[in-house]
Amino acid sequence: MHVSTGRANQSDSRMFTVVVEAFGLGLQRQAERRLLVSFSQLQSTVRTIALQGGRITAVLGPGPASGEAPLAPQSPSQPAPAPKAEAKAAPSKPAAVSHADVPVNLYRPKDPFMGTVTENYSLLAEGAIGRVNHITFDLKGGEPQLRYLEGQSIGIIPDGEDANGKPHKLRLYSIASTRHGDNLEGDTVSLCVRQLQYEKEGETINGVCSTFLCDIAPGAKVKITGPVGKEMLLPDDEDANVIMLATGTGIAPMRTYLRRMFEAKEKSLNGWSFKGKAWLFMGSPTTANLLYDDDFNRYQQEYPDNFRYTKAISREQQNASGGRMYIQDRVSENADEIFAMIEDPKTHVYMCGLRGMEPGIDEAMATAAAAKGINWHELRPVLKKAERWHVETY
Numbered sequence: 001m002h003v004s005t006g007r008a009n010q011s012d013s014r015m016f017t018v019v020v021e022a023f024g025l026g027l028q029r030q031a032e033r034r035l036l037v038s039f040s041q042l043q044s045t046v047r048t049i050a051l052q053g054g055r056i057t058a059v060l061g062p063g064p065a066s067g068e069a070p071l072a073p074q075s076p077s078q079p080a081p082a083p084k085a086e087a088k089a090a091p092s093k094p095a096a097v098s099h100a101d102v103p104v105n106l107y108r109p110k111d112p113f114m115g116t117v118t119e120n121y122s123l124l125a126e127g128a129i130g131r132v133n134h135i136t137f138d139l140k141g142g143e144p145q146l147r148y149l150e151g152q153s154i155g156i157i158p159d160g161e162d163a164n165g166k167p168h169k170l171r172l173y174s175i176a177s178t179r180h181g182d183n184l185e186g187d188t189v190s191l192c193v194r195q196l197q198y199e200k201e202g203e204t205i206n207g208v209c210s211t212f213l214c215d216i217a218p219g220a221k222v223k224i225t226g227p228v229g230k231e232m233l234l235p236d237d238e239d240a241n242v243i244m245l246a247t248g249t250g251i252a253p254m255r256t257y258l259r260r261m262f263e264a265k266e267k268s269l270n271g272w273s274f275k276g277k278a279w280l281f282m283g284s285p286t287t288a289n290l291l292y293d294d295d296f297n298r299y300q301q302e303y304p305d306n307f308r309y310t311k312a313i314s315r316e317q318q319n320a321s322g323g324r325m326y327i328q329d330r331v332s333e334n335a336d337e338i339f340a341m342i343e344d345p346k347t348h349v350y351m352c353g354l355r356g357m358e359p360g361i362d363e364a365m366a367t368a369a370a371a372k373g374i375n376w377h378e379l380r381p382v383l384k385k386a387e388r389w390h391v392e393t394y
């Protein structure tokens, strides 16, 4: 966003009045506010307003210099300086995430739905590390029907008992299929599950539920609960922009968004036609570990103006300092464009994957923001409150 201010000079003490509508959060949101800011604060103020979903109706000034005037609302009794220069900078309204009619807890652990496995196959190419499977369950016959939305999770209760002889507790898994299911008939749900495996005292320990799921055969019945979760829902707005940051199985919700946006048959069923920009950052240890990669490459070819796919392959690519290329390095490389998108109130950011990815992303965002005079640790909660910063890590 550019505001024309005539001569540019960092030590410039000219003062400008920014007239803004709907600035602030919740109850503090005001119909109109006038902010008196110095030239050096002008660009960052405009950005902050845009990020909070405010609409700048005018930038007036420059008025008489006043070296001590803070960035604060001007009281109505103080007349604004006479309008000399006016800049149009009117971001459109924030894209809302609708929470209406979101199915939650249709099935609970005491009375779970018994889903039937229809398929279970590896998502990995030869030479990949570990084990990640795509598993689909038939949901037919439920009363009520187990329905869900993109971005939600379901619970799985593995067969068997824990060390205390009690039934296993449920584990949550992000849903990897759209509400229509992979078969587009609206009666299946798919998951993307990595088998947990670690070494303890020289012994290989297999995670209970992830191993149960990766090993399960078609025809088996599985206890399913949920759906749960409203954090990762997509905005209804067809013009929203969606930045996705995923590592490993964190790709599951992103797959649902991208299928909804770009899969031809989904599009014809949806009555929802995505027109914004979607940008997926995917972190993976090797190329063989990339999940659903062919589909995403295809979407990029078919929708080059709407979809961008950026991969960080840590064991094969190098970052600018010669180290392993992690997703946060890709965020740093593209910081200018990411922040330009975030300035648009229609942009949402979604992060999903192992909890360990969060500090790296946070650091990359903080550094990129600082270079633009923005304090990321102040901005992130603002984005979160505006329901534009969505995180699900585990």
Ligand SMILES: Cc1cc2nc3c(=O)[nH]c(=O)nc-3n(C[C@H](O)[C@H](O)[C@H](O)COP(=O)(O)OP(=O)(O)OC[C@H]3O[C@@H](n4cnc5c(N)ncnc54)[C@H](O)[C@@H]3O)c2cc1C
Pocket (backbone or CB within 6 Å): 153, 171, 172, 173, 174, 175, 192, 193, 194, 195, 196, 198, 199, 200, 206, 207, 208, 209, 210, 211, 249, 250, 252, 392, 393, 394
């Ligand atoms: C909202 C949400 C969504 C999720 N989505 C997905 C998904 O889409 N795909 C997916 O695969 N998983 C997902 N998970 C994780 C999933 O719920 C399980 O936690 C995971 O599958 C492991 O469960 P498990 O029963 O196999 O392991 P468990 O048998 O329960 O073992 C896990 C325990 O092992 C221990 N442990 C783990 N690693 C180590 C280690 N290195 N050293 C020592 N001890 C260790 C810890 O105590 C840990 O609690 C999600 C979790 C949440 C909360």
